[in-house]
Amino acid sequence: MSGGPGTTARPTWRHVSTELHSRKLKREAETLTAMVGLYCHGNHGSDREQLCTECQDLLDYALFRLGKCPYGALKPTCAKCPIHCYEPDRRARIRTVMRYAGPRMLLHRPWQAILHLLDGLRSAPEKGTKG
Numbered sequence: 001m002s003g004g005p006g007t008t009a010r011p012t013w014r015h016v017s018t019e020l021h022s023r024k025l026k027r028e029a030e031t032l033t034a035m036v037g038l039y040c041h042g043n044h045g046s047d048r049e050q051l052c053t054e055c056q057d058l059l060d061y062a063l064f065r066l067g068k069c070p071y072g073a074l075k076p077t078c079a080k081c082p083i084h085c086y087e088p089d090r091r092a093r094i095r096t097v098m099r100y101a102g103p104r105m106l107l108h109r110p111w112q113a114i115l116h117l118l119d120g121l122r123s124a125p126e127k128g129t130k131g
C-alpha cells in the first residue's frame, strides 16, 4: 500500500521565497569569494582582488554550482544532498581552501556561514564496508 501519510515531513521547496533564496545564495557566494581570496593571497601571493588563474577557476566553478543548486535556501547541507555536484577534484581543492581560510574568516564573517559551507564539503559517508 502506498500513499499513507508520511512520517517525515518533506520540505516544501516551492514555498521558499525567492528573496530568502537569493539572500542566502548571496551570502554564501560572498563567503566563498572571500575565502578563495584569502587562500590565494596567502598561498599564491596574489592580490586579494585579483585571483590567480587556478583560484579564479575554482571560484567560478563553486559559484556556478552554488547558483545551480536546485535546493537553494533549503539546502540542508551538501553532504546530505542527493546531488553531489562538486567534482571530486574540485571538491578537494575547495576543501583545502576552506581549511586554510576558515579560521581566518572568523575575524570577519559569521561563523555559521562558514560552518555550513564546511559541513557541506565533508565527504559523504562512503558505502559501509562491513566484512
Ligand SMILES: [Zn+2]
Binding pocket: 039, 040, 041, 044, 046, 051, 052, 053, 054, 055, 056
Ligand atoms: Zn591562487
